[in-house]
Amino acid sequence: MDAEEIRAIFRFSAQEKSIISSFEIQEELFLPFLLSLKSGGSWSYASEDTKSIAVKDVITYYNEESKTGYTLEKIYLFIDPEIIKEEGVVRRLEKCGEREERELVERPYCITLQAKRVILAEVNPDLRDIRVKELKKKHILLKGTPAYSAAHELEHLEKGEVKGIPMWNFEYVKEYAKK
Structure with a gap:
């Protein structure tokens, strides 16, 4: 690592500390x-007094003419999240923590979360910026992958360990191609 790279890391860290302190929230709640x-990925944190989860969503923008694009990452930070509503059931394979194999779990397709505070970061690799703001609304509807991720992290907060059906309970079925 050269000196310029080290200076860039220090600049980034200083900006990070500044943006976190600007929200006047306990720093450890920003860990997820x-x-x-x-x-x-998505992450969770809990102390005796409070909890937070970060849920990531992605949107890819692609220009067919130039054949170029970028994937915008949206990271929602929920402070003291609660489930308001769940809808649907999706069976999916998830891997968590130190487990080597994925497990079958059931997650809601849609989940509405309420939180004391909701902070949104949009990470744009095309512009190389991270725009962070607190949302006025305290209820957020998530669908698909962000909903599964939120349910997974909330399960961590409630139960500690995420449990599902191990993959070795599946059966292989050989199919033959039709002529």
């Missing part, structure tokens, strides 16, 4: 957000 931003 930071993990989602730096490692990907």
